[in-house]
Amino acid sequence: MAFSEFRPLNEKSLVEYIKATPSLSSKIGDKYDDLKIKEVGDGNLNFVYIIVGASGSFVIKQALPYIRCIGESWPMTKERAYFEAIALKEHGGLCPQHVPEVYHFDRTMSLIGMRYIEPPHIILRKGLIAGIEYPLLAEHMSEYMAKTLFCTSLIYRSTTEHKRAVAEFCGNVELCRLTEQVVFSDPYKVSEYNRWTSPYLDHDALAVREDDILKLEVAELKSKFCERAQALIHGDLHTGSIMVTRDSTQVIDPEFAFYGPMGFDIGAFIGNLILAFFAQDGHADQVNDRKIYKEWILKTIEDTWNLFHQKFTALWDQHKDGSGEAYLPAIYNNPELQKLIQEKYMKELFHDTLGFGAAKMIRRIVGVAHVEDFESIREASIRADCERQALELAKTLLKKRQEFLSIGEVISAITHAQL
Amino acid sequence: MAFSEFRPLNEKSLVEYIKATPSLSSKIGDKYDDLKIKEVGDGNLNFVYIIVGASGSFVIKQALPYIRCIGESWPMTKERAYFEAIALKEHGGLCPQHVPEVYHFDRTMSLIGMRYIEPPHIILRKGLIAGIEYPLLAEHMSEYMAKTLFCTSLIYRSTTEHKRAVAEFCGNVELCRLTEQVVFSDPYKVSEYNRWTSPYLDHDALAVREDDILKLEVAELKSKFCERAQALIHGDLHTGSIMVTRDSTQVIDPEFAFYGPMGFDIGAFIGNLILAFFAQDGHADQVNDRKIYKEWILKTIEDTWNLFHQKFTALWDQHKDGSGEAYLPAIYNNPELQKLIQEKYMKELFHDTLGFGAAKMIRRIVGVAHVEDFESIREASIRADCERQALELAKTLLKKRQEFLSIGEVISAITHAQL
Structure with missing residues (x-):
């Protein structure tokens, strides 16, 4: 299921998206029965979903085309996800100990799949x-x-x-x-x-x-x-x-x-x-x-x-x-x-x-x-x-x-x- | 005669090029009988031709894919003509009194047609x-x-x-x-x-x-x-x-x-x-x-x-x-x-x-x-x-x-x- 244009994911479409994306589905061993999904973003700037399966986990971060600041809505390009992804990859390559690994990036969807920085972090x-x-x-x-x-x-x-x-x-x-x-x-x-x-x-x-x-x-x-x-x-x-x-x-x-x-x-x-x-x-x-x-x-x-x-x-x-x-x-x-x-x-x-x-x-x-x-x-x-x-x-x-x-x-x- | 790839012009192909380029041919009133063409570049860095007709004149500058310096040949992108052209246009727009006008630019040919800065300059x-x-x-x-x-x-x-x-x-x-x-x-x-x-x-x-x-x-x-x-x-x-x-x-x-x-x-x-x-x-x-x-x-x-x-x-x-x-x-x-x-x-x-x-x-x-x-x-x-x-x-x-x-x-x- 490749998305030809941007749309914000919800918990349901997220699962479809993961199933269609090998670099993500492989992280959870392609198993969806006991999948736990939790939205943890503040909902203003980005959607952030934590996905935990039986054999692994990851985070999905999707940028929205605006930021919200003290109740004020500012339009803000969702292309920022692209720069976040390439910066994560560049800095991660130089210092992998302190930068989460990027598993997947979808520019159309402004969506990054990356390592879940698990508790007790x-x-x-x-x-x-x-x-x-x-x-x-x-x-x-x-x-x-x-x-x-x-x-x-x-x-x-x-x-x-x-x-x-x-x-x-x-x-x-x-x-x-x-x-x-x-x-x-x-x-x-x-x-x-x-x-x-x-x-x-x-x-x-x-x-x-x-x-x-x-x-x-x-x-x-x-x-x-x-x-x-x-x-x-x-x-x-x-x-x-x-x-x-x-x-x-x-x-x-x-x-x-x-x-x-x-x-x-x-x-x-x-x-x-x-x-x-x-x-x-x-x-x-x-x-x-x-x-x-x-x-x-x-x-x-x-x-x-x-x-x-x-x-x-x-x-x-x-x-x-x-x-x-x-x-x-x-x-x-x-x-x-x-x-x-x-x-x-x-x-x-x-x-x-x-x-x-x-x-x-x-x-x-x-x-x-x-x-x-x-x-x-x-x-x-x-x-x-x-x-x-x-x-x-x-x-x-x-x-x-x-x-x-x-x-x-x-x-x-x-x-x-x-x- | 549009050139689909770069080739250095000579005096003969130059005339063909001008004839096929309205922004240049119009400068000399589309008249080719008494056209005077002179190559004045040092031949190392660029070809520079002065074209003087009965009713007007211009210069053609074509970049070659190298520079030559004290007998040493250094490869050098001919794309520099593109940056020269956009800089001339930008600076010329800001200070037309002191920058020659660009009449024509051909990126494929790395070629600029511009005002002839005539003698006694x-x-x-x-x-x-x-x-x-x-x-x-x-x-x-x-x-x-x-x-x-x-x-x-x-x-x-x-x-x-x-x-x-x-x-x-x-x-x-x-x-x-x-x-x-x-x-x-x-x-x-x-x-x-x-x-x-x-x-x-x-x-x-x-x-x-x-x-x-x-x-x-x-x-x-x-x-x-x-x-x-x-x-x-x-x-x-x-x-x-x-x-x-x-x-x-x-x-x-x-x-x-x-x-x-x-x-x-x-x-x-x-x-x-x-x-x-x-x-x-x-x-x-x-x-x-x-x-x-x-x-x-x-x-x-x-x-x-x-x-x-x-x-x-x-x-x-x-x-x-x-x-x-x-x-x-x-x-x-x-x-x-x-x-x-x-x-x-x-x-x-x-x-x-x-x-x-x-x-x-x-x-x-x-x-x-x-x-x-x-x-x-x-x-x-x-x-x-x-x-x-x-x-x-x-x-x-x-x-x-x-x-x-x-x-x-x-x-x-x-x-x-x-x-």
Whole structure:
């Protein structure tokens, strides 16, 4: 049963679809008697079905031609499923330990069949709210980011491969525009989509809109986001795009993927960890004051950058005589120069990371889409206090990012930003 | 007579081709009796035919599937004619005064029919060698660069238009790779293609290859060239790509066009004027010591940047409420912030211009393709002295570009670089 045009599947047509698709039906041993099907998507952005049979399981994700955001309906190309699928395959090929395998893709139907990230995996953001430590998180995420970013950059790739891939992902323009709007524009102007913990943060939101230096720096970050095709980035690497257990870390939902600045991914992850940090005081109770957990978050932030730095430069050393065209061995083949080059590159990447991370924090406090870390703090005044601390730190990080020389200084700034 | 596959035209088949192509035959009133046809291309890169009839004229340029460089034959896609044609049309639409009109394009035949830039137009480089002043050159080139660069950037364009165009020009990857090699790589390593005025500059060429700081900075410029899709640049805007009379300036040959950093175009033009400046001492004789002409070149460099700055920011002011997505009016609509934004943007562009301009100078002295400005100085020791001054200045500009705050300081450095 090949569908010649797009139509949203329901539980019944889904089974017909699976039966007609060998790459899916084989996963459940072609047995349909005890098949369990569960719809788990929020129903607004995508349909997500979990299919569990006697001998195996998988997930079906189907994109709908719109996104819904705070009750507002925005049309949004279902072609994003195509970019999600090719990003999953590309990143999965580079880092299979941390990216779910794609079993099937149907462009007409905007439908991906992929590995079911089974329980006890949960969304990292929920784990952070619950105060659960993930001892391998920094190790895994730095591994994922180092491999996917390094191997899709010109340090590793040829210009020919790079330009072909850049051109292809230019097609994901609608999702890029969405990011431009919600991350780099709306928080800095009056927008019907913006919201914040009112009235507590009314003045803070206004201050963001009237901060000329902040807006000057955001413009620079936006230009970099729009113009700099540095690597194939995930494009939405917050803690809601990561599923975890103590031993496993899986990165999902790269529908915003395109060739952009690496710091946007690293910053998204670290920025969302900082948000989680500042939300902890709102989750503290008599049983758990969250102090030890906050230390663990800080250590995870520090380890993430340090391990990323280590793994990224190790990949670079390993492939310095490869086919990457950015730094030809015949020019950069002496150890001192190689060291200088890497220091310069990593310094700029660090500052990009802080800038983009801060921009992602700000937009979660005064922009359209908020994070459950704060939203789940029921008392508005407490929530506002947590958010204000995060917002103030983010503004400092964004405006003064060039002054930070190490992740240790960032940790120090986070610690001092607490009330 | 439509050609279903590529074949190089000769004078005879050219006439058949014109007869079968109304957009061309109409230019000469469909009259073939007194047709004058002259092949003027160098025969290595492209065939270029001038066709002059009783009632009109045009040029036919046909790309061949290779380039030839100092006797070495490099395969090179003839698809470059396609990118030349669409760049001519795009830039011509934005600045018709300074770009020849395209009458006809045939992708299969890699063939462009366009306006014949008639005598007394000559190639600017030849005018500079002959010591001819062009009083409108700075005015015209700043106009061309301001319009073409501004109007293809995100300050003027929407993200949707931008990404579509970026993707299309990613197809011109072979020409981009050629630039990467000859501008950013070969001069900094041992390469069979490099040459210089030997033995005089043997040490200077070696010094370039062993200058770690220079190579560190060149790497940054190369990354920007490869990754930053800032505007549709000409890609080869040296003084050999410009035809001039006292009153007219026409920019030709944009076959290297793609979405890259604006400073690469401005730098190419200014860098080649600086080369022309340092070549003057080699052209001085008892009749003309070239002192006044050197002053004119310096003034043209200064005026070019200052007028470009003025025209570019004027376009920006004029279109600040337009559909450009980089600086939304709702965020940047106050005069002080608008001023801050422009200052920051123009400062970075100025430094890019100096860096790329310097890289273009260096490659003309120790890389594969040299300039007639120097090559026409017959006495090797004199030529080497001129080249060394230019090379030393270029190294300073490239390494210390961030320290230059105005074009006046650059003029000052040029003046002091003379022996």
